[in-house]
Amino acid sequence: MxxxxxxxxxxxxxxxxxxxxxxxxxxxxxxxxPWIWSEAEDGGQADLAALRQRLELTQLALKTGAPLTTAEVSQLLGVRPTSEAVERGGLKARRLSRNVWKLSRLDDTDNRSDDAFRRRF
Incomplete structure (x- = not known):
């Protein structure tokens, strides 16, 4: 040295x-x-352009409040909705009628009231 x-x-x-x-x-x-990163172990490469597009479309759907189809909700949330209301990643998709959904944000106040309810009972 x-x-x-x-x-x-x-x-x-x-x-x-x-x-x-x-x-x-x-x-x-x-x-x-063992310290060399492997894409196979990490789930492969991320498609950042598709991610950005998905995030922008989610923001647009939230801003406009436009009705969405089941396929569109599946694409935005990353999971197919199987019940009347689906919550994922701070978002809530609520079924209005057959194949018509509305996307909204979960409010922090809703989460707090749910937590308070759980704590009491």
């Missing part, structure tokens, strides 16, 4: 080079490296 400092390399940089060399040797030996 003292030689590295004398040659203009900081001790932290020298330690990083040593660690990098060790990782390369281990990878070259064919060992399975």
């Amino acid at each position: 003292a030689q590295a400092a004398a040659q203009g390399v900081k001790p932290e940089q020298a330690l990083a080079f040593i660690g990098l060399g060790l990782m390369q040797k281990m990878a070259g030996s064919g060992q399975d490296l």
Whole structure:
């Protein structure tokens, strides 16, 4: 380390080079490296463009209050609604009639009253 400092390399940089060399040797030996991120373990790659579009469409549905079909609610919530009202991710989809839904936000006051109810009984 003292030689590295004398040659203009900081001790932290020298330690990083040593660690990098060790990782390369281990990878070259064919060992399975548990600290390397694997897409298969994490559920694959995220489609961020589709996520952004889904979030923007959800915001638009909340702002306008437009009626939605079951397929549209399924796409926005990420789950097919199976009952009269479905809650997921701070949103509530309520069935108005056959294949007609309204999307709204869950109010914090509703959640608090539910929690208070649960605590009392």
